Amino acid sequence: MDPLRKTIVVASNNIPKIKATREGFNQMFPGTHDFQGLSVHSHVSDQPFSDEETLRGATNRAQNAQTLKPEADFWVGIEGGVESHNGSFCSFAWIVVIGKRGKIGKARTSAYFLPDKTCKLLKEGAELGHADDILFGQTDSKNKQGSVGLLTGGVIDRAAYYTQAVILALIPFRNASLEF
Template sequence: MPIKVIIASKNPVKIDATKASFQRKFPEHSFEFEGVSVPSDVNDQPMTHKETQEGAQNRANNAKIKYPEADFWVGIEGGVHDDEFGMQAFAWVVVLSKSISNQAQTAVFYLPEAIAKLVRSGIELGEADDIYFGRTNSKQKDGAVGILTNGEIDRKAYYEHAMIMALIPFTLKVLSN
């Protein structure tokens, strides 16, 4: 019977990153993945590290409440944070099982000031990218990290690194829940 993983997002990039990470870490297992829509209970554009982590945690928890029959629940939340150097962009990943919870953060990068100004004005980062670069729906494609690195770091790989780090205690337990 496949191991059921609920991803607290309908975003294809987040779903693909979760699939790739679980399959890479546990190649001997078969999985069933499902992307679902659940609330983050934070602002649409989290503006601090704390709010972003809370959003990922809330998504995973809300998915677990709504879909208790699964084996794993994953929350991924992108956010920004202003510091003395400018506006950072990053994401938090939370992975839950019936008995373990862990989290990890992606790498942090700084946004160009023109995009940061749009975000500070109340526009979500994905929409700010679309406005600035003249694109559509970039948050379900390469996102800010892909655009700003000219595709050298795509959004899927960006999330995968954090997902694999969040899976560390699960690899130690070898899915024995």
């Protein structure tokens, strides 16, 4: 087996999350890797409403994937969340990467504000993906372009949005001699 070939478990079967993880790893560690999606619980709300809850969800996902697939080399948790700012919500995500030797990398995406109609649906209890489907007349948009893709007209889709943060979460692994 190729010693540079790594097995990366993405703690989700969400297509954009798997694609973003593949892109991020391939940019930071070029080579042929095995990427596996695995549905695990985040143990947070279906729609996290704070930075802390969202980070906890990403961490829980990565840890739960590690428990279920201990033979892998890396486990990646990606959790999207929203946070209230002066009555509006902004959307963001946390990425947590756990390495075989216990090293952990974390990064947060950039954030963007959501339309008032989306905020209203969130306040009524909708998850962001469902709110987007209602507002934009879509089906399962969170497995496609996501909120960011719908709002940017496809300029930035959900996978591209996550990819930069995956790369940033890999900094500790790229710089293994440094403590983080």
